[in-house]
Amino acid sequence: MSLCAVLGAFVAACTDNQSNLVLSGDCLVQEFEVAGSGAEIDRTAYTITVQVPEDTPLDDVEVTKLVLSDGAVADVVQGAHLNLTVPRAIQVTNGSLKQVWTVRVKVMQTQILSFTLGGFNGVIDQAAQTITVYLKEGTDITSIKPYITVSEGATVDGNEVSADFTSVRHYIVKNGNALRDYTVSVVLWSTPKALYISGSARESELNMEERTAYEWMKANVPMTAFASLRDIADGTTSLDVIDLIYWHCAKDNGALDGHDPFMAYVANAVGCANNMDALNAAVFNKLGAYYSEGGSMLLTRYATILPPFIGTSIDAGGGWMDTWATPNNCWQARNEDDPELCGGPWTFSIYGDNIGHPLFADLVGGGTATVYCTDKDYGVTNSVVCYNHAEGWSEYSGANGYNHWNERVQGRILGVNDPGNGNIVAWEFPAKGGAYGQGGIICLGTGCFDWYSARTGAEYKENYHRNIARMAGNACRYLMGN
Amino acid sequence: MGIYDGCIRAYRYNPAIGTCGDPMPYYDQKSGEFRILYLQEFAQNTESYHPMWLLSTKDCANYTNLGEVLPAGAAAEQDAGVGTGCCVYDAEQETYYIYYTGHNAACPQTEAVMRATSTDGLHYKKDMVWMLKGAEYGLSDTDFRDPQIFAGDDNRWHIVVSGKLQFAEFVSDNLQDWTLAESFGMPWGRMSECPDVFKMGDWWYMILSDQDKYGRCIKYFKGRTWAELKNAVKNAWFPNADEGKLDSRGYFAAKTAGNGQDRYIWGWCPIRYGADIYAKNTSVRDDVEPAWAGALVCHRIAQKEDGQLAFVPVPGIASKYGKSVQPVVVEQTEGADFDGMNGRISGFGMVRFSRLGYHNHISMTVKTRNAGDKFAFCFVRGEHKDGEENKWFQMGFNNQHWESGKSNLCRVEFKLEGNDAEGRYFDQFVNGALSNFVPRPADNTYNIDIFTDNSVVVVYYNNVLSYTTRIYGIQKNGWSINSLGGEIEVSDLKVTQY
Numbered sequence: 001m002s003l004c005a006v007l008g009a010f011v012a013a014c015t016d017n018q019s020n021l022v023l024s025g026d027c028l029v030q031e032f033e034v035a036g037s038g039a040e041i042d043r044t045a046y047t048i049t050v051q052v053p054e055d056t057p058l059d060d061v062e063v064t065k066l067v068l069s070d071g072a073v074a075d076v077v078q079g080a081h082l083n084l085t086v087p088r089a090i091q092v093t094n095g096s097l098k099q100v101w102t103v104r105v106k107v108m109q110t111q112i113l114s115f116t117l118g119g120f121n122g123v124i125d126q127a128a129q130t131i132t133v134y135l136k137e138g139t140d141i142t143s144i145k146p147y148i149t150v151s152e153g154a155t156v157d158g159n160e161v162s163a164d165f166t167s168v169r170h171y172i173v174k175n176g177n178a179l180r181d182y183t184v185s186v187v188l189w190s191t192p193k194a195l196y197i198s199g200s201a202r203e204s205e206l207n208m209e210e211r212t213a214y215e216w217m218k219a220n221v222p223m224t225a226f227a228s229l230r231d232i233a234d235g236t237t238s239l240d241v242i243d244l245i246y247w248h249c250a251k252d253n254g255a256l257d258g259h260d261p262f263m264a265y266v267a268n269a270v271g272c273a274n275n276m277d278a279l280n281a282a283v284f285n286k287l288g289a290y291y292s293e294g295g296s297m298l299l300t301r302y303a304t305i306l307p308p309f310i311g312t313s314i315d316a317g318g319g320w321m322d323t324w325a326t327p328n329n330c331w332q333a334r335n336e337d338d339p340e341l342c343g344g345p346w347t348f349s350i351y352g353d354n355i356g357h358p359l360f361a362d363l364v365g366g367g368t369a370t371v372y373c374t375d376k377d378y379g380v381t382n383s384v385v386c387y388n389h390a391e392g393w394s395e396y397s398g399a400n401g402y403n404h405w406n407e408r409v410q411g412r413i414l415g416v417n418d419p420g421n422g423n424i425v426a427w428e429f430p431a432k433g434g435a436y437g438q439g440g441i442i443c444l445g446t447g448c449f450d451w452y453s454a455r456t457g458a459e460y461k462e463n464y465h466r467n468i469a470r471m472a473g474n475a476c477r478y479l480m481g482n
Numbered sequence: 483m484g485i486y487d488g489c490i491r492a493y494r495y496n497p498a499i500g501t502c503g504d505p506m507p508y509y510d511q512k513s514g515e516f517r518i519l520y521l522q523e524f525a526q527n528t529e530s531y532h533p534m535w536l537l538s539t540k541d542c543a544n545y546t547n548l549g550e551v552l553p554a555g556a557a558a559e560q561d562a563g564v565g566t567g568c569c570v571y572d573a574e575q576e577t578y579y580i581y582y583t584g585h586n587a588a589c590p591q592t593e594a595v596m597r598a599t600s601t602d603g604l605h606y607k608k609d610m611v612w613m614l615k616g617a618e619y620g621l622s623d624t625d626f627r628d629p630q631i632f633a634g635d636d637n638r639w640h641i642v643v644s645g646k647l648q649f650a651e652f653v654s655d656n657l658q659d660w661t662l663a664e665s666f667g668m669p670w671g672r673m674s675e676c677p678d679v680f681k682m683g684d685w686w687y688m689i690l691s692d693q694d695k696y697g698r699c700i701k702y703f704k705g706r707t708w709a710e711l712k713n714a715v716k717n718a719w720f721p722n723a724d725e726g727k728l729d730s731r732g733y734f735a736a737k738t739a740g741n742g743q744d745r746y747i748w749g750w751c752p753i754r755y756g757a758d759i760y761a762k763n764t765s766v767r768d769d770v771e772p773a774w775a776g777a778l779v780c781h782r783i784a785q786k787e788d789g790q791l792a793f794v795p796v797p798g799i800a801s802k803y804g805k806s807v808q809p810v811v812v813e814q815t816e817g818a819d820f821d822g823m824n825g826r827i828s829g830f831g832m833v834r835f836s837r838l839g840y841h842n843h844i845s846m847t848v849k850t851r852n853a854g855d856k857f858a859f860c861f862v863r864g865e866h867k868d869g870e871e872n873k874w875f876q877m878g879f880n881n882q883h884w885e886s887g888k889s890n891l892c893r894v895e896f897k898l899e900g901n902d903a904e905g906r907y908f909d910q911f912v913n914g915a916l917s918n919f920v921p922r923p924a925d926n927t928y929n930i931d932i933f934t935d936n937s938v939v940v941v942y943y944n945n946v947l948s949y950t951t952r953i954y955g956i957q958k959n960g961w962s963i964n965s966l967g968g969e970i971e972v973s974d975l976k977v978t979q980y
Contacts, residue, residue: 059611059613060611076610080610081610081611082610082611083610083611083612083613085590086559086560086584086586086589086590086594086613087558087559087560087589088559088610089555089556089558089559091556100556102556102557102558102559104558
């Protein structure tokens, strides 16, 4: 006797050989989106992997799309909010069937890393997803081609496609189902906020070392203009609205070896007599006033000799400017067209507890006391400006040498050429009468800080050398209070 | 009934599955009942485990099972394992809140506090957004569990969470948005869980479960204010002579609820495993975790004038054992002189009585001649026959302690005793089945109540001692009252059953 026959009297459906179970539908999740980002739906593992851009706040995200198979219902509905910092389950039922789907998040990299327009890099605010490009007034922006780099694996529409930037434009980065929408705007400027200065009279006369630094600054520090020392001396360029000056002073055929050669160089550049009164009147007083009123400076190579001439180092006894507090040891080993090839990366050492100093943020190989600046087979002129610390060599040598430096030069040592010791090759001054940082001066005299290589060896491959631009960028942000 | 040999069994489900873990009682104003959420433990848990089930009772003796109210999450979810929490009702919002622990080692944090809401206290909707994570407050993300909410004297809601070796206190005005108030250390820096905070009379109390291997049991602290109570907790200022301990190692994860008049406490008595009753009754050690979950056991809380607490019999349970049974003396040994309900026993004499049932309430008054005269009750005790081994279990009242500060204290100890086939006596002290220390009566008079329900045994005396333990095999076996060297007088012996 069959079971059906026994139960037949009680269960009517049994006589039709039918079950009450409703098994005709599916419990599929067909489409799923949170916060506008789609998902990969695995119908074998019953998993839903939502791909969202980095920085998406996951603790409260809205389910913006949920499409189920016909007749199915879920315990999470479109419009519901989920905390996706942890996996979540969605229970889908259809008639008598039930299936649990697990929702997980996969963070996709969708950043615009650089956005260049007319040779100028835009300022990117990743949190606000905005990019601002500062272009000189007069630039034709009705048809201009952007050059965009994005996170690995991501794509962006409109890269290298001419477009009209007279109003804001949107560039959407995609990686999988994750999207990130950037708003790009152009600001046309006429009055500069930053200056790149030089002993050369014109941009076209910059040597390649100086030119490379200038090109970097122009592209990366918004509203940068060129000014010669002569422009400053004769008032062609006003320093009134300038927040930052960068001077990378480089030359061939011998170093500017300290106090006197530097004076002679500046006097020649501005066309005045080579004595303190004339130089003060022509240029040092103007730069000193700029510094006293809160202007900041990034000075590299021979430009690092400048600060004592504009009032950074005041004699403790007499109260006068101690212009002889200039670096005491400078040299140049090779000319630019006949460089020395580095046997490996050239480095200098962060002094004291300055590893966390903003100047050294996000460096390649960073996080230790060693600052890598060049790579194997990179060609350097080995031009160095420093305060020599060698035993018996200078007033800054010996056990008390650094303390004496602090007392006389009145700055802060940031880098030396040997770990914990050696010549002082990086230092900074506080804002006049104020604190370090905004309005201050950063000096990088190390021979490792080299922008341009006329010749590289066969094994050269840039890795650490990008730290030059990074340190320059760090310094500019730090000095401008950003 | 108030004492269960496994929750499921009590509800006439298949007795082979399931035990009761971590009761979370509350008094439900709307129904006028006590309700007890608990974590449903199955012998074979799946990846999703410990859903919350709900019981209701008016008298703490008879319970209605209201079924599962909070399922465990799916395997990948934070609350794949549901941990202890609490239920509070917000009358203004007409909303029940369950705040509970989500436990899943595969998630970014092993433990987080989560919540669900309900309008009827039976059907809950989990909050899919809100989550309280210890790491966001500089606290542990592995130990962050057992949220307990109470209304403070400051008219704010407070939630206490068990973090890693410290409690975290958050405050809220709306039961939804919580701000960290402070975190404070656990007593002696030992991991404590399942905190319960309540006010009774003029005193604030915290009851917690100490996870220490040797010290495992529930403890309490008291203070005139919540601030004073927190000070007592972090400085381990104990309110009684036995480190604030209450009951025994056989009573854990207990929390309280009050109806405005009486306050009761519910905890679980761990199930014990073994091949037979002898293995089960002795498989208790003081350095090994007992099984997780067991039978739901309820006591009434008594408060003394100085704020000290004790657990006393639940009136509803006592009245449930309503069938009077005449105890029949079946054996008296030398030194015993017993007439059925009263008598005197001296030396190592004993009186053996007729067999017990499944649910027994034994009550009597024992008066010892001297303060240190010990006595005991023996269960699972049959007739001695020559040439046969005979074993039983002894609950001894040990009122002679020479340790410092304990000379006026008494505790119940447990051991296996017997005679081998040649008639030689043997005994085996069972570590880990002791009561805590309580005061010895000044007049040497012990008013004793012993409740048994299947294997669960609860002993009370003089409103100072409660001792919850397991003795398998009580039913259908005899029992005895023993003198242990001194002299005792027994009066008003009664046995009732249901």
